[in-house]
Amino acid sequence: MASSITIRGLSKSYGAFAALSDVSIDIPAGQFITLLGPSGSGKTTLLMSIAGFSHPDRGSIRIDDQEILDLEPNKRDIGVVFQNYALFPHMSVEENIAYPLKLRKIAGAQRDARVKRALQAVQMDGYGARRIHELSGGQRQRIAVARAIVFEPRIILMDEPLSALDKKLREEMQIELKHLHQSLGRTIVYVTHDQKEALTLADQVVVMDRGRIVQKDSPRDIYEQPKTRFVADFIGNSNFLPLHGAGTGTIDAQVSDAFRRQHMQGRQRPLLVIRPEKLEIVPAGFREPGSFYVDATVGEILFQGDLVIVFARLPNGQMVRLQRGTRRTTLATIPPEGSPIRLALHEEDAIVVEDDRP
Ligand SMILES: Nc1ncnc2c1ncn2[C@@H]1O[C@H](COP(=O)(O)OP(=O)(O)O)[C@@H](O)[C@H]1O
Ligand SMILES: [Mg+2]
Known part of the structure; x- marks a missing residue:
């Protein structure tokens, strides 16, 4: 099932520098949300706070009304696609995808069935035995997505997963990710600094600037009714x-x-x-x-x-x-x-x- 995410008053500083300042957002279950902002605006810090790899100084993150800030990352039931994919180079494709299942002690026939389904979902059927270095950038990206969805998490987070791909492949993958969202029905939070990508993918676009959320709206409203000069300038x-x-x-x-x-x-x-x-x-x-x-x-x-x-x-x-x-x-x-x-x-x-x- 998909889950909602409720963030209240989230702040995080590195020394005197505020990477996140009093961030609050409501993300309804099953939505595709893009976090859009220039480099350094706090997108990764926000995403990694939800994932559990960054620890905010203040605030609250609830998933379906359960506070998660004290939970370890692997207890949050969240799939993550990291910006650099973070695949394990010494493992095969299949071993990479099965890794989250191993952590959750899922083995045998169930493991094999789930790995197969995840490979099918990203259209990489038959690639299970390959090594990571034998894959193209686009294929690695798909494997990273397969590894994030294989344990059927309630929420999927992605940090600029397509930024290394060329324009044409990136646009194809955007459409595939949209279809994947439709078929999985999970909540997705997706970080990008590419405004077109943010508009193409999202149900709701969240624009960030210097650690703050400056606007959250549908792609059409973000484009047609930017609330500030910054948003109008950054988008389109x-x-x-x-x-x-x-x-x-x-x-x-x-x-x-x-x-x-x-x-x-x-x-x-x-x-x-x-x-x-x-x-x-x-x-x-x-x-x-x-x-x-x-x-x-x-x-x-x-x-x-x-x-x-x-x-x-x-x-x-x-x-x-x-x-x-x-x-x-x-x-x-x-x-x-x-x-x-x-x-x-x-x-x-x-x-x-x-x-x-x-
Ligand atoms: N571990 C860290 N130590 C110090 N500063 C950091 C650290 N991580 C991030 N920052 C700073 O916090 C700000 C926001 O970073 P980040 O969330 O990665 O932004 P984005 O993903 O939008 O590019 C940046 O200015 C970055 O330099
Ligand atoms: Mg980032």
Whole structure:
């Protein structure tokens, strides 16, 4: 069965440095949660605190209402995939996968059946006799997953398991992990610093910054409604235009009163966040209610195959980024470098956050 995880007030310091500061999260049973944040934000410390390999100074971690902080790692009923896989090089694939069963004194026919099932789950049937050094990176990763699921733990933790793989294999493995989650129905907490991976895999994304949780939401809400500049900047690409102070004169805000009331009023320093794919190119002088407008000049145009990136320079020198698909009819609408253009952002696609940067 899957289990819920309830974390309250978790803190951990190394000397004067706070790796985790007062972290609280509720993870419902059976969810796939990704922990996303830059290097050093405390993701591994949080994951290893759940696993039992890191010891918090304060706080509580409950699994299905049982406090686990005093339990040894192998008494927590949690499967772990470590970042470096931590497979045993001197053992065969089968011995590696059977190791957690050995610890739990499961032997004989039951051991063999479980190892076989775990190998099947990661599509490595028939590889049991191989040595670890005879496997590719992707295969090792699968064996590490098989070893984490073989004893059917209630919770599976994974620390950047795909970071060593190339992009194509990583994307294939992401889909396999998602399917594995659907078939096992276990709670998964998955650490990554790759924002696309975090959005692709998760039911809920937890964004961390400097030992704190800064936002927890569905992938769509994290992308469409980032709560801070940090989240908007870390996830996806964003253009930032201040709606306060000097320089706002270049923005022609023809937005509704409802939008102003809901998103702009009451903020000290409202900052407009614009995703590159939401910007439209409109005719010179175009102005209708319901949008923000800025005039600009086309700068560099980068063709990436599936996407084309267009940089545009605002009158104040700031560069903004637009993104388009590469259908011929779409490409035909992009004026050449040096052309004057007018950009529009519909208020439905606009994000406003508090400008928390000094
Ligand atoms: N054993 C340790 N001793 C001292 N500092 C540590 C130790 N482990 C982690 N840290 C520090 O705690 C912070 C968070 O580390 P970590 O949880 O590994 O971050 P992440 O996984 O997000 O990259 C980092 O600044 C790291 O240097
Ligand atoms: Mg880490």
